[in-house]
Amino acid sequence: MSVILKARHGAGADWIDRAPQAGGIERIEAFFHHNAYDLHRHDTYAIGRTLAGVQSFHYRRSLRNSVPGTTMVLHPDEAHDGHAGTDEGFRYRMVYIEPALFQQALGGKALPFVEGGMSHDPRLFAATEGLLQAIDCALDPLEQDDAIFELAMALDAVAGSEPQPGKRSADYHAAERARQYIHDALDQPVTLDVLAMASGRDKWSLSRDFRLLFGTSPHRYLTMRRLDLVRRLATEGRPLADASAAAGFADQSHMTRHFTKTWGISPSRWLNMLKLAANTGAVSGQSSGFSAR
Structure with missing residues (x-):
């Protein structure tokens, strides 16, 4: 892996490597010289480490600077950007978890929230070790499940979650039925009324519970799953216009607006960076870690 990174740095280009997506998580390793991502937000946790340099980002109205040894924990639907804090650029690994x-x-507890987007707590650092290993290291399914459980427990402990007396609990099973319905209906019109019928919950209670349990609204969750499908189809070689239509977007421009707003980068630039990482790995005679999501 170090040989590949050295070759890419010498080429003077930003790059992104992606591990094979599996089981609701996505793992990446990337290097940026200057600006990485514009202000954006997504519906997953973004948890990672800076491996080299200074990784600066705006988060909850403040500028944060991540250096090696820090664990970054960005909560779903919290706006953030990313850029190099020094002229040397920065390299990092990140795992995105539903x-x-x-x-x-x-x-069914409320999602843990780590104040400030960064933590020096050793419990979190240890719990992320398995998920943030080198991108070219495949995760065994049981290993991944264990790592997710350990990370969930560490997040809950570090966030200091406490039960709130008298607060009505959310209906996890109803919200989960609605979430599964969305996965089965990406290319179909989906309304809150339809989700309420599928879940057996009134639509306003469902909307509130969905946000509490999954960190985002039903509509945004649907949009994100459609974008996931676009990315998978695009990395398989489908034109963006075709991928947009297959994923249920009105047209390519509609998809592009959501893509850029979600990840702070246009779909065409994202594809070019993936191709650069893959081509550089091929030249080096090693695996790039690039694969379809």
Whole structure:
């Protein structure tokens, strides 16, 4: 891996490597010289480490500076950007985890929130070790499940979550039925009324519970799953216009607006960076870690 990184740095280009997506998580390693991402937000937890340099980002109205040894924990639907804090650029690894996976471990508790987006707590650093290993190291399914459970427990402990007396509990099973319905209907019109019928919950209670349990609204969750499908189809070689239509977007421009707003980077630039990482790995005679999501 170090040989590949050295070759890429010498080429003077930003790059992104992606591990094979599996089981509701996405793992990346990337290097940026200057600006990485514009202000954006996504519906997953973004948890990672800076491996080299200074990784600066705006988060909850403050500028944060991540250096090696720090664990970054960005909550779903919290706006943030990313840029190099020094002229040397920065390299980092990140894992994106669906809140639903944490819910399976937390049993319907409110999602943990780590204040400030960064932590020096050794419990979090240890709990992320398995998920943030080198991108070219595949995760065994049981290893991944264990790591997610340990991370959920560490997040809950570090966040200091406490039960709130008198607060009505959310209906996890109804919200989960609605979430599964969304996955099965990406290319179809989906309304809150339809989700309410599928879940057996009134629509306003469902909307509130969905946000509490999965960190985002039903509509935004649907949009994100459609964007996930676009990324998978695009990395398989489908034109962006075709991928947009297959994922249920009105047209390519509609998809592009959501893509850029979500990840702070246009879909065409994202694809070019993936291709650069893959081509550089091929030249080096080693695996790049690039694969379809």
